[in-house]
């Protein structure tokens with residue numbers, strides 16, 4: 001069981017009113033759990049029934065948490081190696097009550113500089129895509145009406161894809177953001193975000209234009225705007241516009 005599945009199971013137990021869980025001697029160790037699990041916020045405690053090392057539980061999302069509280073908890077985060085090269089943590093931007101949330105992969109150079117997601121060329125394209133598609137479809141929507149964030153909050157060096165452990169560690173914040181906002185739908189931008197949200201392994205070209213699920217929230221997958229900036233990707237651009245139309249009609253139609 002990975003950290004995410006364990007967290008969900010513990011939350012399920014908490015909802016049932018179970019306040020303590022026990023670890024069997026010789027059971028699974030805490031290896032592979034998020035490093036930040038050393039600072040659990042869980043109400044559930046563990047009772048270790050043997051001299052085995054203490055179990056590090058992944059933090060549970062406190063009920064009724066706000067984005068501001070999550071941001072405060074992130075603080076000057078050093079929970080994964082991505083803190084080493086960052087200038088600013090890029091938490092998210094937009095209306096926290098928005099029924100539609102866009103999730104990308106991670107900040108680039110412009111985002112790292114400004115602390116705001118999707119402000120570079122790819123971000124400008126995303127803004128155009130949202131606003132122009134909405135306008136064409138007769139929906140009154142500005143970029144500031146949706147919420148935009150990433151799977152990881154610090155820029156990976158050289159804009160490389162985030163490593164699985166970085167996504168697992170930082171993913172707890174995305175998880176908590178989505179729980180706090182509980183939008184009507186999520187739009188995953190690119191394969192990394194799509195795989196992080198759906199747990200699937202396919203590439204974005206196989207997943208785009210289809211609905212998946214994050215908990216009980218529908219997830220539409222489409223291309224990352226930076227992929228669409230390449231001149232030879234004009235077909236992909238048309239497809240992304242179609243995907244966005246589906247998401248907008250589902251949420252605002």
Ligand code: SF4
Nearest residue numbers: 077080083153154170
């Ligand atoms: S990427 Fe996320 S977990 Fe890693 S240092 Fe930045 S905020 Fe912390």
